[in-house]
Amino acid sequence: MSLRDKVAKLASEKPELRSFLVPLLKKSSNPKKLEDLPPKEQTVAKKMMAKGYLYIAQFTTVDGNFGEPLYFKSANDVGPFLRSFPDYQKIKMTWTFKLEPEAGKTAMEHNTPEALKKYLHEHPKADKSKHHVKKQDGTGGGKKEKAKPLSKKEHQHTLPKGDKIRVYDAGEDAGMDRYTVIMDGEDWDNSANPGYKMSLGLSEGGRGISQWGEAKNGPHLGKPIKFDDLSEDTRKHITQRVESED
Secondary structure (H helix, E strand, C coil), X not given: CCHHHHHHHHHHHCHHHHHHHHHHHHHHCXXXXXXXXXXXXXXXXXXXXHCCCCEEEEEEECCEECCCCEEECCHHHHHHHHHCCCHHHCCEEEEEEECCCCCCCCCEEECCHHHHHHHXXXXXXXXXXXXXXXXXXXXXXXXXXXXXXXXXXXXXXXXXXXXXXXEEECCHHHCCCCEXXXXXXXXXXXXXXXXXXXXXXXXXXXXXXXXXXXECCCXXXXXXXXHHHCCHHHHHHHHHHHHHHC
């Protein structure tokens, strides 16, 4: 039995000690390295590391935990994120640590050569032999056929409750607000600025940033993509955020 389990057992057997033991349990449960995270979160963390995210953090507000842990490419990104919340929400960081590969584990894949180079620069002690660029699916060695631009009809997607949206992808180098979701229905067209619509800027799965604002449809937001091209986590996050605003 681990020390934490022993403390938990003692807290259940000795109610008079709970006020002293429960804070210890909460403190000891905060992860300090990749291996301390739940298996599902470890999988997410490894994917985020491959995209250049170096820090993970959990935040709380007056309503409790601010969703799942969030990921940042730099420690300098945390301050602006905290300052984006109004004072009454009393947001604070409950724990954070720098993401490092699990000791003794094998290769880690990176999406691009640039991501690999940046990771090795940020982690000078990393074993270069255990890091490589993810192989891209080939098409038989011939020239890649240029993707056909999406039509306006193909670009628009209707969510389960009838809300119409358009999604733009600014690419991995865009930082935390890689994706922009434009609310395309008339019910959402309440901006005082002509041509602007309510929009949601977010990172992969909403981990890092997920913030409402206003934007105008157009290529300045990135490449128009189909909703179904997004990861399952990102699709679920968008659907939940939109439905919560209905």
